[in-house]
Amino acid sequence: MSAESPQALGRFITLEGGEGAGKSTQQRRLAAWLRETGLEVIETREPGGSPGAEEIRALLVTGATGRWDAVTETLLHFAARRDHLAKIIWPALQRGAWIVCDRFADSTMAYQGYGQELGRETVAALYDLAVGDFRPDLTLVLDLPVAEGLARANARNGAKAGGEDRYEKMDLGFHERLRQGFHDIVAREPGRCLLIDAAGDEEAVAAKVQAAVRERLGVAG
Numbered sequence: 001m002s003a004e005s006p007q008a009l010g011r012f013i014t015l016e017g018g019e020g021a022g023k024s025t026q027q028r029r030l031a032a033w034l035r036e037t038g039l040e041v042i043e044t045r046e047p048g049g050s051p052g053a054e055e056i057r058a059l060l061v062t063g064a065t066g067r068w069d070a071v072t073e074t075l076l077h078f079a080a081r082r083d084h085l086a087k088i089i090w091p092a093l094q095r096g097a098w099i100v101c102d103r104f105a106d107s108t109m110a111y112q113g114y115g116q117e118l119g120r121e122t123v124a125a126l127y128d129l130a131v132g133d134f135r136p137d138l139t140l141v142l143d144l145p146v147a148e149g150l151a152r153a154n155a156r157n158g159a160k161a162g163g164e165d166r167y168e169k170m171d172l173g174f175h176e177r178l179r180q181g182f183h184d185i186v187a188r189e190p191g192r193c194l195l196i197d198a199a200g201d202e203e204a205v206a207a208k209v210q211a212a213v214r215e216r217l218g219v220a221g
Protein backbone atom coordinates (compact mmCIF):
# COMPACT_ATOMS: atom_id res chain seq x y z
CA MET A 1 0.00 0.00 0.00
CA SER A 2 1.23 3.47 -0.81
CA ALA A 3 2.10 5.87 1.99
CA GLU A 4 0.69 8.77 -0.02
CA SER A 5 -1.62 11.18 1.70
CA PRO A 6 -4.84 12.32 0.00
CA GLN A 7 -5.29 15.82 -1.41
CA ALA A 8 -5.61 18.28 1.48
CA LEU A 9 -8.03 21.22 1.52
CA GLY A 10 -7.30 22.27 5.09
CA ARG A 11 -4.00 23.28 6.67
CA PHE A 12 -1.75 21.36 9.02
CA ILE A 13 0.11 23.41 11.65
CA THR A 14 2.49 21.74 14.10
CA LEU A 15 3.89 23.11 17.36
CA GLU A 16 7.24 21.75 18.43
CA GLY A 17 9.83 22.26 21.14
CA GLY A 18 11.58 20.75 24.14
CA GLU A 19 10.06 20.11 27.56
CA GLY A 20 8.18 22.96 29.24
CA ALA A 21 8.14 25.24 26.18
CA GLY A 22 4.40 25.97 26.54
CA LYS A 23 3.13 24.17 23.44
CA SER A 24 -0.18 23.07 24.92
CA THR A 25 -1.08 26.58 26.06
CA GLN A 26 -0.14 28.05 22.70
CA GLN A 27 -2.08 25.31 20.92
CA ARG A 28 -5.27 26.26 22.78
CA ARG A 29 -4.78 29.96 22.07
CA LEU A 30 -3.96 29.47 18.40
CA ALA A 31 -6.92 27.16 17.84
CA ALA A 32 -9.30 29.60 19.56
CA TRP A 33 -8.03 32.48 17.42
CA LEU A 34 -8.36 30.47 14.20
CA ARG A 35 -11.91 29.47 15.14
CA GLU A 36 -12.80 33.15 15.57
CA THR A 37 -11.89 33.60 11.91
CA GLY A 38 -14.59 31.04 11.05
CA LEU A 39 -12.43 28.00 10.37
CA GLU A 40 -13.12 24.46 11.55
CA VAL A 41 -10.13 23.67 13.78
CA ILE A 42 -9.04 20.38 15.29
CA GLU A 43 -6.61 20.25 18.21
CA THR A 44 -4.66 17.04 18.46
CA ARG A 45 -1.32 15.75 19.74
CA GLU A 46 1.49 13.25 19.31
CA PRO A 47 2.32 10.71 20.40
CA GLY A 48 -1.41 9.98 20.37
CA GLY A 49 -4.37 11.73 18.81
CA SER A 50 -6.29 8.60 17.73
CA PRO A 51 -7.43 5.74 19.98
CA GLY A 52 -4.74 3.38 18.66
CA ALA A 53 -2.00 5.98 18.87
CA GLU A 54 -3.01 6.88 22.44
CA GLU A 55 -2.47 3.23 23.39
CA ILE A 56 1.01 3.35 21.86
CA ARG A 57 1.64 6.68 23.66
CA ALA A 58 1.34 4.95 27.02
CA LEU A 59 4.21 2.64 26.03
CA LEU A 60 6.40 5.61 25.12
CA VAL A 61 5.90 8.21 27.81
CA THR A 62 5.83 6.08 30.98
CA GLY A 63 8.34 3.77 32.62
CA ALA A 64 12.12 3.61 32.80
CA THR A 65 14.19 5.85 30.53
CA GLY A 66 16.03 2.84 29.06
CA ARG A 67 12.85 0.88 28.39
CA TRP A 68 13.32 0.85 24.57
CA ASP A 69 16.34 0.98 22.35
CA ALA A 70 16.38 3.92 19.93
CA VAL A 71 15.17 1.95 16.89
CA THR A 72 12.26 0.31 18.72
CA GLU A 73 11.26 3.64 20.19
CA THR A 74 11.33 5.36 16.80
CA LEU A 75 9.27 2.60 15.20
CA LEU A 76 6.67 2.99 17.96
CA HIS A 77 6.47 6.76 17.34
CA PHE A 78 6.00 6.19 13.60
CA ALA A 79 3.43 3.44 14.17
CA ALA A 80 1.42 5.82 16.35
CA ARG A 81 1.84 8.60 13.76
CA ARG A 82 0.66 6.47 10.87
CA ASP A 83 -2.54 5.58 12.75
CA HIS A 84 -3.09 9.23 13.71
CA LEU A 85 -2.62 10.33 10.09
CA ALA A 86 -4.85 7.66 8.60
CA LYS A 87 -7.68 7.92 11.13
CA ILE A 88 -7.74 11.60 12.10
CA ILE A 89 -5.42 13.98 10.25
CA TRP A 90 -5.84 13.04 6.60
CA PRO A 91 -9.65 12.72 6.71
CA ALA A 92 -9.95 16.08 8.50
CA LEU A 93 -7.67 17.85 6.02
CA GLN A 94 -9.62 16.35 3.14
CA ARG A 95 -12.85 17.90 4.33
CA GLY A 96 -11.17 21.29 4.78
CA ALA A 97 -10.48 21.42 8.54
CA TRP A 98 -7.42 23.12 9.95
CA ILE A 99 -5.35 21.10 12.38
CA VAL A 100 -3.17 22.39 15.19
CA CYS A 101 -1.03 19.51 16.38
CA ASP A 102 1.04 19.48 19.59
CA ARG A 103 4.20 17.75 18.26
CA PHE A 104 4.66 15.80 15.03
CA ALA A 105 7.57 14.17 13.19
CA ASP A 106 10.09 16.92 13.95
CA SER A 107 9.90 15.67 17.55
CA THR A 108 11.05 12.26 16.32
CA MET A 109 13.95 13.86 14.46
CA ALA A 110 14.91 15.96 17.50
CA TYR A 111 14.29 13.43 20.30
CA GLN A 112 15.25 10.15 18.61
CA GLY A 113 17.46 11.38 15.75
CA TYR A 114 19.50 13.84 17.84
CA GLY A 115 18.62 13.13 21.49
CA GLN A 116 18.93 9.33 21.25
CA GLU A 117 21.57 9.77 18.53
CA LEU A 118 19.86 7.51 16.01
CA GLY A 119 20.87 9.91 13.23
CA ARG A 120 19.07 11.99 10.62
CA GLU A 121 19.18 9.42 7.83
CA THR A 122 17.46 6.62 9.75
CA VAL A 123 14.68 8.88 10.97
CA ALA A 124 14.23 10.32 7.46
CA ALA A 125 14.02 6.81 5.95
CA LEU A 126 11.34 5.77 8.44
CA TYR A 127 9.48 9.02 7.73
CA ASP A 128 9.40 8.20 4.00
CA LEU A 129 8.04 4.75 4.74
CA ALA A 130 5.38 5.74 7.26
CA VAL A 131 4.37 9.21 6.09
CA GLY A 132 5.51 9.61 2.47
CA ASP A 133 5.56 13.11 0.91
CA PHE A 134 3.12 14.67 3.36
CA ARG A 135 4.55 17.60 5.40
CA PRO A 136 3.07 20.19 7.77
CA ASP A 137 2.16 23.50 6.10
CA LEU A 138 3.78 25.35 8.99
CA THR A 139 5.89 24.24 11.95
CA LEU A 140 6.50 26.60 14.86
CA VAL A 141 9.33 25.55 17.18
CA LEU A 142 8.97 27.07 20.64
CA ASP A 143 12.51 27.52 21.88
CA LEU A 144 13.65 27.77 25.50
CA PRO A 145 16.97 27.14 27.28
CA VAL A 146 16.98 23.57 28.58
CA ALA A 147 17.24 24.44 32.29
CA GLU A 148 14.29 26.82 32.06
CA GLY A 149 12.12 24.34 30.18
CA LEU A 150 12.84 21.48 32.57
CA ALA A 151 12.12 23.73 35.57
CA ARG A 152 8.75 24.67 34.05
CA ALA A 153 8.00 21.03 33.25
CA ASN A 154 8.88 19.94 36.80
CA ALA A 155 6.72 22.67 38.29
CA ARG A 156 3.69 21.48 36.33
CA ASN A 157 4.34 17.76 36.81
CA GLY A 158 1.96 17.39 39.72
CA ALA A 159 -0.79 18.07 37.19
CA LYS A 160 0.50 15.58 34.62
CA ALA A 161 -1.55 12.42 34.26
CA GLY A 162 -0.25 8.89 34.73
CA GLY A 163 3.47 9.52 35.40
CA GLU A 164 4.12 10.65 31.82
CA ASP A 165 7.64 11.79 32.60
CA ARG A 166 9.86 9.26 30.86
CA TYR A 167 11.50 11.84 28.56
CA GLU A 168 11.77 14.53 31.22
CA LYS A 169 13.87 12.06 33.25
CA MET A 170 16.48 11.72 30.48
CA ASP A 171 19.85 13.36 31.19
CA LEU A 172 20.77 16.97 30.39
CA GLY A 173 22.92 15.96 27.42
CA PHE A 174 19.86 14.39 25.80
CA HIS A 175 17.85 17.61 26.23
CA GLU A 176 20.70 19.79 24.93
CA ARG A 177 21.08 17.57 21.85
CA LEU A 178 17.39 17.66 21.02
CA ARG A 179 17.30 21.46 21.36
CA GLN A 180 20.19 21.64 18.88
CA GLY A 181 18.23 19.21 16.71
CA PHE A 182 15.26 21.58 16.57
CA HIS A 183 17.59 24.47 15.66
CA ASP A 184 19.07 22.37 12.82
CA ILE A 185 15.61 21.39 11.55
CA VAL A 186 14.57 25.06 11.33
CA ALA A 187 17.83 25.99 9.61
CA ARG A 188 17.39 23.22 7.03
CA GLU A 189 13.74 23.97 6.25
CA PRO A 190 13.19 27.71 6.76
CA GLY A 191 10.22 27.76 4.38
CA ARG A 192 8.21 25.37 6.55
CA CYS A 193 9.65 26.07 10.00
CA LEU A 194 10.10 29.06 12.27
CA LEU A 195 11.89 29.30 15.62
CA ILE A 196 9.92 31.26 18.22
CA ASP A 197 11.51 32.51 21.43
CA ALA A 198 9.27 31.05 24.14
CA ALA A 199 10.95 32.83 27.05
CA GLY A 200 8.46 35.70 27.22
CA ASP A 201 5.05 35.60 28.87
CA GLU A 202 2.19 33.60 27.39
CA GLU A 203 0.58 36.64 25.78
CA ALA A 204 3.77 37.75 24.02
CA VAL A 205 4.47 34.26 22.67
CA ALA A 206 0.84 33.97 21.45
CA ALA A 207 1.25 37.23 19.54
CA LYS A 208 4.35 35.86 17.79
CA VAL A 209 2.53 32.65 16.93
CA GLN A 210 -0.42 34.55 15.44
CA ALA A 211 1.88 36.83 13.46
CA ALA A 212 3.63 33.80 11.98
CA VAL A 213 0.35 32.13 10.98
CA ARG A 214 -0.95 35.37 9.45
CA GLU A 215 2.19 35.92 7.46
CA ARG A 216 2.94 32.35 6.39
CA LEU A 217 -0.56 31.03 5.78
CA GLY A 218 -2.36 34.23 4.88
CA VAL A 219 -4.89 34.11 7.71
CA ALA A 220 -6.68 37.43 8.18
CA GLY A 221 -7.66 38.20 11.77
Ligand code: TMP
Nearest residue numbers: 046047061077103104107108111167168
Ligand atom coordinates in the same frame (compact mmCIF):
# COMPACT_ATOMS: atom_id res chain seq x y z
P1 TMP B 1 4.23 15.67 25.43
O1 TMP B 1 4.73 15.69 26.84
O2 TMP B 1 4.58 16.91 24.69
O3 TMP B 1 2.81 15.25 25.29
O4 TMP B 1 5.08 14.56 24.62
C1 TMP B 1 5.38 13.35 25.15
C2 TMP B 1 6.86 13.08 25.07
O5 TMP B 1 7.18 12.33 23.91
C3 TMP B 1 7.74 14.31 25.05
O6 TMP B 1 8.67 14.20 26.10
C4 TMP B 1 8.46 14.24 23.73
C5 TMP B 1 8.38 12.79 23.33
N1 TMP B 1 8.33 12.53 21.88
C6 TMP B 1 9.39 11.88 21.26
O7 TMP B 1 10.38 11.55 21.91
N2 TMP B 1 9.29 11.61 19.92
C7 TMP B 1 8.20 11.93 19.18
O8 TMP B 1 8.15 11.66 17.98
C8 TMP B 1 7.10 12.62 19.84
C9 TMP B 1 5.88 13.00 19.05
C10 TMP B 1 7.22 12.90 21.18
